[in-house]
Amino acid sequence: MLTEKQIRALKPAEKEFTVSDGRSARGEGVLMLRVRPNGTKEFYFQRRQADRKIKTKLGTWPSLSLTEARDRCREEKEVRLSVGTFGDLIDAYAAKLKVEGAASAKHVEWSFKHYVSEPFPNLVTRPAVMIGPAEIRDILAKMIANGVTTQTNRLRSRLHAAFQFAMRQEYNPRSYLKDDVRFGLHSNPVASIPVQADWEQPGDRALSVKELATLWNLLPEHLSITTAELLKFLIAAGGQRPEQLLQSERTLYQADHFTIRSKKGVEGERTLHVVPLNKLMKESLKVMDAISETSAYPFQGKVEGQPLNVQSLSRAVTKLYGRHTDKFDAPFTLRDLRRTCKTLMGLAGLDKQLRDRIQGHAFNDVSAKHYDRYDYFKEKKRGLDRWASWLEKNVIGPKS
Template sequence: MLTEKQIRALKPREKEYSVSDGRTARGEGVLVLRVRPNGAKEFYYQRRIGEQKSKRKLGNWPALTLTDARDRCRDEKELVAAAGTFQELLDSYLAKLEGEGAASAGNVAWSFRHYVCEPFPGLVKRPASLIGPADIRDIISRMIDNGVTTYCNRVRSQLHAAFQAGLEQEYNPRSYLQVKVRFGLQSNPVASIPVQEDWEQPGDRALSKVELRTLWQLLPEKLSLTTAELLRFLIAAGGQRPEQLLASDRSMYHDDHLVIRSAKGRVLGERQLHVVPFNEPMRQVLHTMAEIDEQSPYPFQGRVLGQPLNVQSLSRAVTKLYQRHEKAFAGPFTLRDLRRTCKTLMASAGLSKELRDRIQGHAFNDVSSKHYDRYDYFEEKRAGLQVWAEWLERNVSK
């Protein structure tokens, strides 16, 4: 084993050379001192992965003492022992979302596959503990270079949540011993990546009554049947969140209502259930979709058999519809603006703000609502959606 005296006595040579701090068990790795021709002496943690050697610099001697270098080497060995990969971290987070019934699980899986796993196949094979801010920066930079704007922040948020879940799994004393895959995370590398705030301006676009009527009449001719019917269903349902609705399979559709798992709150670790009563326009859409395929797992099935329509495809369809018919509208709008449109126009139909909030599944965070009020407001929501359906028939669909 090396000593400080031996290190001090090592002289530079024409070519750099390395001295090991002794042998360790196979696969654990070893502390190595590299002596450069210029006299610099550097500590490395070295281990063999397959047929290749992997080195990780720990610091320079004498600024880093031999004792401290051994401590850091020991830390690196612990990381190797907990070498859960970046891919396994992403898979673990997706499993967590699916276990909670999160409506966003499918969309997050698509994001990880489309923007992380496929473009960076080598990166996701690395231990999650070795993923740094520069790696996350490269992922987001690739998206920006490909013309992606606001969704960069979504992917950043999803990656941040994945690493945060890994940290909680690592340091939760109640569940630590039951964890099969450990990541050895010390911090969240995404925390250093700034949000692109200029792409996060809050929207304020709401379609007028005339514009909503125009959109409604364009739907069946300008979009696929499934996409058009889904948009009509979302509007008739008072502007539900499309990602949550699409994540609801047929088991969530009952005779007179739909059950949605809301991302806005949890009860005993599970996502809150949001009940949406049916009105006549919603029933008509479901009847149309049943005529196409009443056996599919999801009423609004996408191109992939057994999977719902992707919310990104729906969003693109709305944007392209506007682009083809710009002159018919007062300005651009997106899928997200339809929820705001319904919220605004339901006020014109005479619905109170509280009832509109309940129909759209907003969270009520006052103490009374969170801890005491267990009334379901089903009848109130059903009456409100009936009023909304009648308003749509008078002002939009006819």
């Protein structure tokens, strides 16, 4: 067994090496001391699981004494370890979203990689059961220290969902025996981490009629044809979610409507959202057909076979405002256009329930969720036609 004197006497070598604190019972794990070429000496708890070794850093000598390291090692041994690591857990959740076609799948995968896996490579190799509130706090604290605000809450929410997913899978009596990877979770470590409420202020910016008219008439001259026509289409369609609309292939566009595969909501609740076409929407599609009638998506981006990127669209709107700040009452973003359409459709005479149906909002009352199977196509068609006529009279006609 190691002694403080032996540790002090260990000299660094050209390559790092490790020294064991002695043997232990098979599967229990052992305390290791790693000596790096620069002379740093680190304590690790190491145990073998299946065909791989899992190491957990305990601290650096002499800040952490040998006695303290052994105490921490015993604590680690008391934890009932499972095969599944923290990295396995977040990967499994991201894969689940991707298989389901969730709208957030790519964002979740990117945030896990950018804020968890890359900055905390040692953490993701630890068994998920050994991840506690302190580890989650450290991940979020690093984001905050780097000036990240609302995305910190987003990552907290995604990590919470990932742990909940793992617990549901593990404690579901119908699926438990089917899972190859077990996590051994007893609770969700994210649950005790507070949401930073002051970073969750809901948006309230909606363009006035005059501002929307200004924007509409700026589009043809100040943006690319595809971007300009897409924004016109989104407005004429009553403010559909751009990220969902862009994922609708050309095959989902028919003579009198197009279909959005709604990817919002939880598994089993995602639906098809049918949007009737009005004359303004058809005009935009005609312009895009003149560019290409065979592209996989009506609003194709620079990459063949791929739709325009929603982030590019968002940046285009922000830059357009930046070039014409004197023409608008306040800054606005792509997300504000959906709120603008919802607000101004009310001014055009569409009641709230019809506006909700046009924008594809979910109706979660018992009647709507389980019994109402009427598609409301005719009502949405009349509403969008009325909206198009209102736009022609109040937005497209007047010149700012």
